[in-house]
Amino acid sequence: MCRRSVLCLTVVAVAACGGEDDSSDVSCHISRSGCQRQLFDDVRQLRGGNDGNLPDFRVISVDEFRGELLAAQDKDDKSETCMDRALRRSLQSLDLVPVDQTLGDAAVSVALQTIAAFYSPEDDLVTVIERQERDPVAATAVMAHELVHALQQREGLFDGFPEGDPADSDGTMAYESLVEGEATFVELAVIPYRAHRALEVIPWETIFERMLVAVQGEIERSSAPLTYAQSSFRYAVGSHYFGRHYLDGGMTNSSNLLESWPRSTLPMVAENAGRSPAVVEPLRCGRPVPPSGYQVVADDRLGPVLAYVFLQRVLGIEDAWVLALQWRDDRLVVYLGPEEKVALTWRVRFADSEAASLFSERLAAAATERDNWYGERAGALEVLLAASFSGDPRDLWPTANTICGDGDPPLNRQPKAEQVCPGPPTASHRLGLGRRLLGPLDRALP
Numbered sequence: 001m002c003r004r005s006v007l008c009l010t011v012v013a014v015a016a017c018g019g020e021d022d023s024s025d026v027s028c029h030i031s032r033s034g035c036q037r038q039l040f041d042d043v044r045q046l047r048g049g050n051d052g053n054l055p056d057f058r059v060i061s062v063d064e065f066r067g068e069l070l071a072a073q074d075k076d077d078k079s080e081t082c083m084d085r086a087l088r089r090s091l092q093s094l095d096l097v098p099v100d101q102t103l104g105d106a107a108v109s110v111a112l113q114t115i116a117a118f119y120s121p122e123d124d125l126v127t128v129i130e131r132q133e134r135d136p137v138a139a140t141a142v143m144a145h146e147l148v149h150a151l152q153q154r155e156g157l158f159d160g161f162p163e164g165d166p167a168d169s170d171g172t173m174a175y176e177s178l179v180e181g182e183a184t185f186v187e188l189a190v191i192p193y194r195a196h197r198a199l200e201v202i203p204w205e206t207i208f209e210r211m212l213v214a215v216q217g218e219i220e221r222s223s224a225p226l227t228y229a230q231s232s233f234r235y236a237v238g239s240h241y242f243g244r245h246y247l248d249g250g251m252t253n254s255s256n257l258l259e260s261w262p263r264s265t266l267p268m269v270a271e272n273a274g275r276s277p278a279v280v281e282p283l284r285c286g287r288p289v290p291p292s293g294y295q296v297v298a299d300d301r302l303g304p305v306l307a308y309v310f311l312q313r314v315l316g317i318e319d320a321w322v323l324a325l326q327w328r329d330d331r332l333v334v335y336l337g338p339e340e341k342v343a344l345t346w347r348v349r350f351a352d353s354e355a356a357s358l359f360s361e362r363l364a365a366a367a368t369e370r371d372n373w374y375g376e377r378a379g380a381l382e383v384l385l386a387a388s389f390s391g392d393p394r395d396l397w398p399t400a401n402t403i404c405g406d407g408d409p410p411l412n413r414q415p416k417a418e419q420v421c422p423g424p425p426t427a428s429h430r431l432g433l434g435r436r437l438l439g440p441l442d443r444a445l446p
């Protein structure tokens with residue numbers, strides 16, 4: 001995927017670094033097989049990978065893309081399921097997704113705004129979306145991005161997560177950031193490479209920083225900030241992390257990803273920011289016991305990257321990224337009760353008490369404006385938020401103590417939703433909060 005307003009501009013900026021070449025030397029007509037073959041060879045030179053057949057290729061219009069997204073959404077969720085409704089309401093009670101859209105609709109609208117091309121591993125097919133405004137250099141770079149995904153597919157990267165499915169959205173985001181990070185870095189590097197420029201002379205740190213700031217700016221403006229973040233941070237965070245390792249010679253391509261996959265985005269964002277190595281420091285409490293009549297339907301870790309959306313958009317913290325870097329753990333548990341009532345608890349741990357204080361103060365201020373929130377400091381480093389889609393969460397959890405579970409059932413993204421949600425389980429029940437936000441694009445790689 002080329003982030004239309006972020007990555008494409010970055011590609012053009014990189015192309016302009018350190019040379020005066022005519023762009024016709026580095027771009028080619030991506031619908032011609034000669035151009036595709038040439039790019040495929042360039043990509044293999046840059047990151048390795050076996051020779052082999054080119055993937056299939058097609059071009060569709062924006063309208064056709066919209067039609068396919070809506071059809072895929074229809075196939076997945078003919079109508080919003082009870083489980084989907086519960087998750088949507090939980091995210092809406094945190095103000096993270098729009099009040100007037102289903103998660104699927106938000107995913108379609110973000111995809112239409114941002115996606116330039118995608119690769120479908122099951123069909124070995126690159127699809128490019130025809131857009132009037134496409135710059136030929138950016139189009140060439142986008143094609144290289146998708147060809148990286150084709151090579152990743154040939155290396156078995158999409159056969160399943162190494163060592164099983166990651167337990168939470170943060171782990172999934174970390175893995176996807178590596179996969180997209182490699183493709184995005186090659187997308188950026190292929191143009192100077194084709195112009196015979198040394199990659200070392202490109203001001204990469206400035207470029208990565210600019211991309212991150214651009215994504216943050218889009219999140220500030222997006223009507224579906226969590227969906228946008230889920231879809232876009234992978235490119236900015238991942239290309240920075242992958243690119244630095246690539247340029248250091250320590251990570252050449254995605255086969256290394258299988259060994260180096262950090263189970264959280266925390267080590268990636270900390271390293272990108274030049275901080276000392278950071279690791280998850282588990283919460284003091286286990287999973288809270290559900291209120292009477294309620295059942296757990298989602299149990300997830302958002303991680304620093306998705307938590308950032310809450311810090312920036314909902315709490316309006318100016319240096320939200322700096323605070324996100326102080327994130328050390330979180331757990332979001334969603335409960336479904338009688339008559340499909342939805343409640344949630346979200347506990348966040350920070351590296352130091354100063355960060356916990358800032359979060360807790362801003363949370364308390366925001367809670368006074370809402371009658372469905374209840375925020376409390378829970379020790380020196382942790383802060384707790386309880387919320388309900390309607391009604392006062394204090395009726396469910398009278399004090400913060402009742403929200404501190406004894407045992408520690410492992411993070412579980414596959415709760416038995418069908419026990420509280422009527423009807424047979426659908427395929428989407430198997431997905432976690434994070435993947436769910438991607439909606440109909442779940443099985444393609446933008």
Ligand SMILES: [Zn+2]
Pocket residue numbers: 001145149180183445446
């Ligand atoms: Zn991609």
